[in-house]
Ligand SMILES: NC(=O)c1ccc[n+]([C@@H]2O[C@H](COP(=O)([O-])OP(=O)(O)OC[C@H]3O[C@@H](n4cnc5c(N)ncnc54)[C@H](O)[C@@H]3O)[C@@H](O)[C@H]2O)c1
C-alpha cells in the first residue's frame with residue numbers, strides 16, 4: 001500500500017482518483033510546520049503540495065521512502081529541486097491546468113487598474129460618492145508589454161489583441177515566426193519599457209529575471225505606465241516600484257505575488273493608493289484547482305506504480321510517442337549497463353550508447369539514465385541511484401556520454417551496444433528486445449551469445465586449449481553449482497577464447513579463486529542480474 005501525504009489544501013474532486021485507488025492511502029494534514037512534517041514524512045511514498053508547504057532538504061532527508069513530490073500548480077520554487085534530484089526523488093508539476101485562470105486574473109488586474117475598481121469600491125462602500133477621482137483609461141489602442149511568452153503570456157496576449165491592444169513581447173525563447181502568427185511584435189526589454197502603456201510579467205523567477213524591472217527601467221519608462229505581476233514576487237523590484245509610483249512615473253500597479261509571502265502587514269504596497277493587491281490568487285478558481293489536482297494525482301499514481309509518467313521537473317521530459325517506442329528498451333539498457341559494469345575494472349570515464357535498426361532513427365538520449373542507472377548501481381549501490389539522479393551523479397563524476405548510430409541501421413534489427421571506457425580498459429555488450437521473447441544479451445564483446453539477462457553468469461576468458469571446460473565443470477560440480485547452459489566462443493584456434501556459463505546460484509569468492517587457479521584461465525567474472 002502506497003501512502004500519500006497531502007500537506008496543502010488541494011481539490012478533493014481532483015484527488016478522488018488517488019483516494020479511490022486500492023493500493024493508495026491518502027492522508028491530508030495541512031498547515032504543518034517543517035518540524036511537524038519531518039516527524040511524519042518518513043512513512044510516506046509521495047508528498048502532494050501547492051505553494052504553502054516549503055519542501056526543504058531536511059524534509060527530504062527524513063522522507064526515506066519518498067519517491068515523488070507532486071506540485072499541484074506550475075511553480076516549483078517552494079521545492080528544493082537540487083536536494084530532490086540528489087536523492088532521486090521525482091518532482092512533478094501540473095503546468096497546464098491553471099494557465100487560463102491565471103491569464104484571466106491578470107486581465108482582471110489590468111481592467112481593475114485601468115478603471116480604479118478596488119479604490120472606487122472602497123470609497124463607495126464608505127459612503128463617499130466620488131465620481132471625480134477615478135478617471136480611467138481605455139485598453140483599446142494601448143501598447144501592452146508582455147515579458148515571458150509561455151503558456152500564460154501567450155493567452156494574455158491573445159486576449160489583449162482582442163481588446164484592440166498592440167502587444168509588444170519579450171521572450172528570448174519565442175521564435176519570430178510563432179510570434180508573428182500570434183500577432184505579437186517581438187522586441188527588446190528596453191524597447192518595451194520605453195514604449196508600453198501597460199506591462200505584465202509572465203516569466204519564472206530566475207537569477208536572470210530577478211528585478212528584471214527595477215530602478216534603471218523605471219528611470220526610462222514612459223510616464224503613466226501601469227504594471228502587473230501575477231507571476232512571481234521579485235521579478236519587479238518592489239521598493240523601486242514604490243519610488244516610481246511616488247514620482248508619478250507609474251500610474252498604478254497590480255500585484256498578486258510578493259518577494260516574501262505572506263508579506264509583512266506593514267508592506268508599503270498595502271498603504272499605497274495606486275496599488276492593487278491580491279493574496280496569490282492567480283490560480284484560485286474551481287476549474288484550475290480541479291485541473292491541477294487531477295493532473296498531479298494521475299502522475300503520482302503512475303510513478304508509484306512504476307508506470308510511464310509526464311511533467312517531471314527534475315528529469316528531461318520525453319514526448320509520448322517517443323516514450324512508447326523507447327520504453328521496451330529501458331530495462332534492457334539497465335541490464336546492459338549493470339552487467340558491463342560488473343565485467344569491467346577501473347573508474348568509469350566514458351559510456352557510449354550505440355543503436356542500430358529502427359532505434360537508430362530515434363532520439364535515444366532518454367535511454368541514457370537507464371544505462372547509467374545500471375552502471376552506477378554497481379559502483380554506488382541500488383539505494384543511491386535511480387533514473388532521476390543517474391545523469392546528475394554521472395555529471396558529478398565527470399563521466400562522458402557518447403551517442404552513436406550504427407552504420408548498418410537500415411538493414412539491422414533494433415539492438416543496443418553499450419561500451420564502457422574506464423581508467424583501465426574498454427569493454428562492450430550488445431542486447432536486443434525481441435517481441436514475444438523479451439530482452440536478450442546477444443554479444444559480449446566480439447563474442448555472439450544468446451542469453452536472457454537474469455540469474456547468474458560466469459564469464460571466463462582463457463587460452464583455447466583442450467581440457468579447460470572439463471576442469472571448470474569439475475570445480476563447479478565439487479562446489480555444488482549446477483550449470484544451466486554453456487556457450488563458448490573463440491576468435492581463432494588456439495587463441496583467446498571465452499566461456500559463458502549460466503549457473504543456478506551465485507558462486508562464492510572461493511569458487512571464483514579456484515577457477516582462476518586453473519592453468520590457462522586468464523580472467524573470471526561473475527555477473528549477477530537482479
Ligand atoms: N499567480 C499565480 O497563482 C500563478 C499561477 C500560475 C503560474 N504562475 C507563474 O506564472 C509564470 C508563468 O507561468 P507559465 O505557465 O506561463 O510558464 P511558462 O514556462 O509556460 O512560460 C514562462 C516563459 O518565460 C520565458 N522566460 C524565461 N526567462 C525569461 C527571460 N529572462 N526573459 C523573458 N522571458 C523569459 C520562457 O521562455 C517561457 O516562455 C511562472 O512564474 C509561474 O510560476 C503564477
Ligand SMILES: O=C(O)CC[C@@H](O)C(=O)O
Pocket residue numbers: 050051072073074075076098280282283284
Ligand atoms: O497553488 C497556488 O495557488 C499557486 C499556483 C501558482 O503560483 C503556480 O505556480 O502554479
